[in-house]
Amino acid sequence: MRFEELIDEHHDEILRYLWRMQSSNRSMPGAATPQDLTQQTFERAYRAYPKLRSKDHLRAWLYRIATNCAMDEFRRSGRVEEADLDQLPRSTGPDAERALEGSLARIEDRTLLQEAIDRLPPRQRAAVVLRYLNELSYAECALVLETKPDTVRANVYQALRRLRGELTLKEGLRDEPAV
Amino acid sequence: MNQQSEREELARRLNAAVPGPNQDQLQRSRSALRAWFQEVADKVLWTRLETRMGPLMLFKRAERLTMITFGSHPDDLEQADFSLDLLVRSPQNFQGEIRQLQDYFDGTRAIFDLDLSLEGMTDFQRQVLMTTAEIPFGQTLSYAQVARRIGRPKSSRAVGQALASNPIPVVIPCHRVISSSGGLGGYAGGLDWKRKLLVHEGALAL
Numbered sequence: 001m002r003f004e005e006l007i008d009e010h011h012d013e014i015l016r017y018l019w020r021m022q023s024s025n026r027s028m029p030g031a032a033t034p035q036d037l038t039q040q041t042f043e044r045a046y047r048a049y050p051k052l053r054s055k056d057h058l059r060a061w062l063y064r065i066a067t068n069c070a071m072d073e074f075r076r077s078g079r080v081e082e083a084d085l086d087q088l089p090r091s092t093g094p095d096a097e098r099a100l101e102g103s104l105a106r107i108e109d110r111t112l113l114q115e116a117i118d119r120l121p122p123r124q125r126a127a128v129v130l131r132y133l134n135e136l137s138y139a140e141c142a143l144v145l146e147t148k149p150d151t152v153r154a155n156v157y158q159a160l161r162r163l164r165g166e167l168t169l170k171e172g173l174r175d176e177p178a179v
Numbered sequence: 180m181n182q183q184s185e186r187e188e189l190a191r192r193l194n195a196a197v198p199g200p201n202q203d204q205l206q207r208s209r210s211a212l213r214a215w216f217q218e219v220a221d222k223v224l225w226t227r228l229e230t231r232m233g234p235l236m237l238f239k240r241a242e243r244l245t246m247i248t249f250g251s252h253p254d255d256l257e258q259a260d261f262s263l264d265l266l267v268r269s270p271q272n273f274q275g276e277i278r279q280l281q282d283y284f285d286g287t288r289a290i291f292d293l294d295l296s297l298e299g300m301t302d303f304q305r306q307v308l309m310t311t312a313e314i315p316f317g318q319t320l321s322y323a324q325v326a327r328r329i330g331r332p333k334s335s336r337a338v339g340q341a342l343a344s345n346p347i348p349v350v351i352p353c354h355r356v357i358s359s360s361g362g363l364g365g366y367a368g369g370l371d372w373k374r375k376l377l378v379h380e381g382a383l384a385l
Contacts, residue, residue, distance in 0.1 A: 002253070002262050002264070003216070003220070003263050004264075011209050015209075016200060019199050020197045034200070035204075035207075039215060042215075046216075046219065046263065050262070098182050101185050101189050104189050104192070105188035105189040113192060113195075113196035117193070128193065129197070132190045133190060133199070
């Protein structure tokens with residue numbers, strides 16, 4: 001595929017991805033905007049394209065570069081990755097994931113949800129955005145995040161668990177009558 | 180709610196919490212990216228030519244014809260062709276090429292007089308292609324004969340490979356090189372093209 005076609009085909013989803021990775025520091029002075037990061041992604045890709053040996057997973061390859069750009073920006077703006085996520089507990093099975101999805105699907109307050117997403121460790125956030133919003137398969141997510149599909153699944157599970165933990169607590173508090 | 184609809188509902192809520200860009204923002208970013216690409220990419224002009232044997236695409240870099248391919252859309256290109264370049268369709272830049280090719284296909288021209296670019300070719304490939312370019316209209320040589328002409332009599336297989344990488348078929352007449360056994364050998368555009376070109380030149384009976 002010619003690079004020009006790559007731009008036409010994937011620009012929109014890459015911008016959407018980086019946009020959703022960035023909501024918290026978008027307004028900070030000096031922070032790179034999602035448009036800046038999208039531009040950076042394609043500039044890096046353009047330099048690497050001639051050396052790319054296999055052109056089989058171009059979409060995942062672009063997302064991987066975009067992820068690196070986003071992570072560099074997180075680091076630059078002082079957000080650091082938390083502990084090695086591979087060590088975190090994994091889902092106990094599809095039922096546990098389903099239950100999490102179900103309870104989160106009932107969260108009403110989008111501001112609270114946004115703040116909770118902003119507090120996710122970058123890799124967990126990337127896993128959730130890739131999986132639920134940009135609709136990549138676990139196999140594709142794994143190529144993007146350079147890990148195994150099971151680890152992505154674990155990242156997503158952790159992220160959802162964390163969101164539910166924060167939100168049920170907050171929503172619960174908010175429902176308390178003011179004293 | 181079933182599992183699927185719960186997942187969709189969750190995606191909907193996540194999307195509301197961290198929404199993506201709107202159409203206007205997408206449009207502006209896309210334009211900026213394309214503007215950058217037009218700035219950095221090498222420009223390759225191209226056009227399409229319908230001939231009575233089928234469609235051709237012509238490509239030009241820096242005023243010189245650099246490639247002819249069989250087909251009618253840049254999507255038909257091989258993976259490595261112009262992968263980093265900006266393709267600009269520009270028929271008005273091919274008036275000379277189109278006239279000469281049309282004359283050739285009409286049977287009123289036997290020799291091309293065009294500026295060609297063989298960039299990226301090895302010395303061996305160039306030698307083979309230049310030798311091939313000297314085979315007159317209506318005549319043929321075998322791969323072994325071309326190999327002998329360039330002083331590499333044992334290299335007929337390599338000659339075949341060099342001809343297979345001919346970027347400017349028809350104009351550089353690699354169709355005039357055939358197997359010494361009398362068979363047609365190979366052709367990048369398919370043997371049907373090779374056969375038609377040789378019949379057109381009277382080098383092969385119908």
